[in-house]
Amino acid sequence: MPEQLHAEIIEQLPSYALGCLDPAEAAAVATHLAGCAACRAELAAYQGLTGRLAQAAPPVAPPPALKSRLLQRVQSPAHARRAPRVPGAEQGLLRRVPPVWAIVSLLLVAGLAVGNLVLWQQLNRAPAPTTGMRTIVLAGTAVAPKGTATLVISADGNQGALVADALPPLDPTHQYQLWLIKDGQRTSGGTFSVDAKGYGALRVRSPEPLSDYSAFGVTLEPAGGSPGPTGPRVLGHNL
């Protein structure tokens, strides 16, 4: 890591935590963070500080009706249907386990009836299992040279799971977003965050069978995602 760059990045960490860097600067910081544990620790301190600043907002009490409305809303049958609560919910569980097991869990979630042991062996042996699933490796661009991700698509092409590793950790106002590309059209496949080691997972939501798309890419976007790519491309692959 060039010393001068490192010194410049450290100076930008407070602003990165606040989310007030201009996009090109934010991308440079994100890239550096991927390979610099000292800066990641420094960033965590500033992120904690940013959270505490809310304490200095002029205090205003929320209207009393808000609480009852909220509690009614989360318990309404309509809400329960929209967001099924599964004990040991997929994301929470996945974020606590290492990548290989995450892939296994995702495949199980995706409903692929293959024995654990068989999967284990296949995943450890080759990037292209012989069960009819397709495995696509996305490589990091110049923005995230160490980044990598594996997209697994079920045999029928309808289910997919993305597991990313060594991507730059982001401030809370940004996420990664997967794009499904066909005829130059980019459709969102979902957003995901990564942990301090740059590891993250996503169950891909796709309007059409994943096997119909010709390419996949991942960009850096505001948290929650964008209607179309706006940030730098961090991972890509063309079929």
Next chain:
Amino acid sequence: MAAKLAILIGIDMNYTALDDENLIWHVAEGRPEALSALYDRYARLLFSLAYRAVGDAETAEEIVEDVFVSVWDKAATYRADQAKLSTWLVSITRYRAIDALRRRGARPDRKGVDWEAADPAALPRIDGPEQVVEQHAEQQRVRAAVAALPEDQRQVLSLAFFEGQTHSQIAASLGQPLGTVKTRIRLAMSKLRQMLQDERLTVQ
């Protein structure tokens, strides 16, 4: 964990006495009483933040409601080893408030430095559950630290934190050189960090 055991054997929980990490665990389990306790603990903080950012009560209400609904849906994704719960809640609220400002297209016409001033006299007077006392002390610490910054630093910090403006936008709206804005933000944040670290030591 005692709280988890209590749930397994069906003991009635006093959710307000739980620490954040245990409380969010119960929210992830889908317990409305836990969400209710979490709301009591943080709604005022988050509403104040949203209201200060967007400037109207109706939008602030929508934001806070959406934040707690997404906490209800995604509590299982919270990682205690990566951020305090309050940091997580504030960052979700802040993002949504800033997003609402962007969608509205115009920012409230304020160049204010309106941070809340600290009231040290109120500090020892508060009684109540440990959580409440600690939350109050934390509030006073942060307010005092922000109040100790020079006014020009409080101003840029306010535009960045509450309104989500970038360096360039702040420079443009204040008519200040970009380098000046960057320096003020950096100085403000590193001073705050120092002050709040030191204060925490003396408080404990």
